[in-house]
Amino acid sequence: MSKENLNPLESAQLQVKHACEALGLGADVYELLKEPKRIIEVSIPVKMDDGTLKVFKGYRAVHNDAIGPGKGGIRLHPGVNPDEVKALSVWMTFKCGVMGVPYGGGKGGITVDPLTLSQGELERLSRGYIQGLHKYLGEKIDIPAPDVGSNGQVMAWMVDEYIKLTGENSLGVITGKPVSWGGSQGRNEATGFGVSVIAREAARELGMDMTKITCAIQGFGNVGRFTVKNVQRQGAKIVAIAEWAPTVGTYAIYNEEGLDFYDMEAHFNQHRNLVEYPKAKRISLDEFWALEVDMLIPAALENAITEDVAKVVNTKLICEAANGPITPGADAILKERGIVVTPDILTNAGGVTVSYFEWVQNLYGYYWSEKEVEEKQEVEMVKAFKEIWKLKNEYNVTVREAAYMLSVKKVADVMKLRGWY
Numbered sequence: 036m037s038k039e040n041l042n043p044l045e046s047a048q049l050q051v052k053h054a055c056e057a058l059g060l061g062a063d064v065y066e067l068l069k070e071p072k073r074i075i076e077v078s079i080p081v082k083m084d085d086g087t088l089k090v091f092k093g094y095r096a097v098h099n100d101a102i103g104p105g106k107g108g109i110r111l112h113p114g115v116n117p118d119e120v121k122a123l124s125v126w127m128t129f130k131c132g133v134m135g136v137p138y139g140g141g142k143g144g145i146t147v148d149p150l151t152l153s154q155g156e157l158e159r160l161s162r163g164y165i166q167g168l169h170k171y172l173g174e175k176i177d178i179p180a181p182d183v184g185s186n187g188q189v190m191a192w193m194v195d196e197y198i199k200l201t202g203e204n205s206l207g208v209i210t211g212k213p214v215s216w217g218g219s220q221g222r223n224e225a226t227g228f229g230v231s232v233i234a235r236e237a238a239r240e241l242g243m244d245m246t247k248i249t250c251a252i253q254g255f256g257n258v259g260r261f262t263v264k265n266v267q268r269q270g271a272k273i274v275a276i277a278e279w280a281p282t283v284g285t286y287a288i289y290n291e292e293g294l295d296f297y298d299m300e301a302h303f304n305q306h307r308n309l310v311e312y313p314k315a316k317r318i319s320l321d322e323f324w325a326l327e328v329d330m331l332i333p334a335a336l337e338n339a340i341t342e343d344v345a346k347v348v349n350t351k352l353i354c355e356a357a358n359g360p361i362t363p364g365a366d367a368i369l370k371e372r373g374i375v376v377t378p379d380i381l382t383n384a385g386g387v388t389v390s391y392f393e394w395v396q397n398l399y400g401y402y403w404s405e406k407e408v409e410e411k412q413e414v415e416m417v418k419a420f421k422e423i424w425k426l427k428n429e430y431n432v433t434v435r436e437a438a439y440m441l442s443v444k445k446v447a448d449v450m451k452l453r454g455w456y
């Protein structure tokens with residue numbers, strides 16, 4: 036194994052620094068952008084079902100709010116730590132910038148494995164997080180959403196707690212709510228659907244036809260599964276999935292004839308994993324990464340594609356559905372090998388785009404159909420893709436560099452207007 040930097044905050048800072056340099060922005064701008072404006076740590080006491088008291092660590096960062104209130108998910112995962120939360124908040128600022136949604140970047144998390152909690156414990160933890168942080172949240176201050184390990188039910192408990200504490204019936208304080216209580220149609224699938232839109236646009240630019248390509252996807256969680264569904268809907272053949280299960284750790288399945296989303300979903304819903312999925316053979320993770328496919332989509336967690344993996348992948352296009360799945364060292368190797376990467380801040384921006392639609396609908400109290408949401412999302416994502424692709428060609432840079440250039444410039448321009456530097 037080669038030694039490489041896997042600190043996501045340092046990766047995020049490097050990406051911002053490169054963009055500032057490419058745009059010829061002074062050192063002040065990077066100084067303003069390299070760290071979040073604020074990060075708050077709270078201790079959350081939770082009465083466990085067995086009568087004991089456990090104290091969990093929770094975090095909320097707002098990286099930059101020049102353009103609008105902070106926006107970003109709350110991650111529930113044992114690996115959550117301040118640097119990860121900070122890095123994710125940096126990426127959110129630039130994701131919002133890429134899409135032109137009127138937000139800054141925020142992110143939160145709780146260091147916990149939610150699968151080890153009962154529903155009651157999870158509810159008390161979710162409410163405790165809001166008790167600790169509600170003064171720093173609000174429809175016009177900082178707006179959380181779900182991320183890894185959290186979901187619509189968790190958001191509903193959090194909004195309820197916020198309303199109880201503030202007395203304000205502000206549904207727009209958190210997005211990703213269930214549709215029956217202020218959520219938007221299409222939000223659940225939005226990130227995966229958006230990944231498929233960006234994948235299709237990039238494939239087209241590379242002269243590939245979605246109905247003729249093969250694809251391997253890492254992750255079958257919220258983003259992964261709806262990516263599989265929508266990439267399949269566009270006609271691509273999904274030949275492999277890599278996943279993680281508590282019993283076996285990471286594993287991968289493969290079928291060269293193609294894997295069907297609906298069949299895998301039914302199996303996953305019944306067994307909570309695809310370990311024994313009968314219509315595919317198990318392959319090792321090394322084999323998974325080295326598969327010859329037209330398109331590879333990491334949709335699990337950070338740092339999936341390390342330098343070692345980047346040397347062996349056998350694909351033309353990687354679409355970053357997860358946040359930060361490629362390390363900076365790996366990114367350099369992929370660039371050298373001529374493998375095109377669509378970056379996370381563009382590829383998975385469908386989630387924040389439909390979160391924005393949800394917030395707009397909450398503020399108006401007027402709700403749109405699923406078709407309307409999907410159409411509006413697609414228009415916005417294709418527009419952002421085309422803008423970035425044009426910039427990439429103009430400056431002869433990677434898609435990631437172009438995305439950061441576009442976004443950092445938008446944030447820097449507003450900070451200048453507001454007299455921040």
Ligand code: NAD
Nearest residue numbers: 183184226254255256257258277278279335357358383386
């Ligand atoms: P999730 O918890 O629903 O799914 C993650 C999946 O990855 C799980 O099924 C897990 O078993 C699997 N996994 C974990 N480690 C793995 C490994 N080493 N190899 C293979 N699979 C592994 O989370 P999610 O909401 O799907 O988020 C996935 C990624 O997408 C994260 O980086 C998240 O920040 C990002 N993201 C999510 C959204 C959203 O709307 N949910 C939006 C933008 C970005």
